[in-house]
Amino acid sequence: MPELSKEAKQRLQKVFKCGQFTIRWGFIPLVLYLGFKRGADPGMPEPSVLSLLWG
Secondary structure: OOOOOHHHHHHHHHHHHHHHHHHHHHHHHHHHHHHHHHOOOOOOOOOOHHHHHHO
16 A cells, blocks of 8 residues: 555545534434425324424
């Protein structure tokens, strides 16, 4: 395996940190978005932001 230069290692660290940040802060909003987009199962009330706050 070839040795990486110091510059390449720093770039990789930055990429991994950005990826980690995106996963940490984007996972819950993504799940909520997909849940609202898909809608409720048949027979269940439609989801709303207020129902999330009260539940």
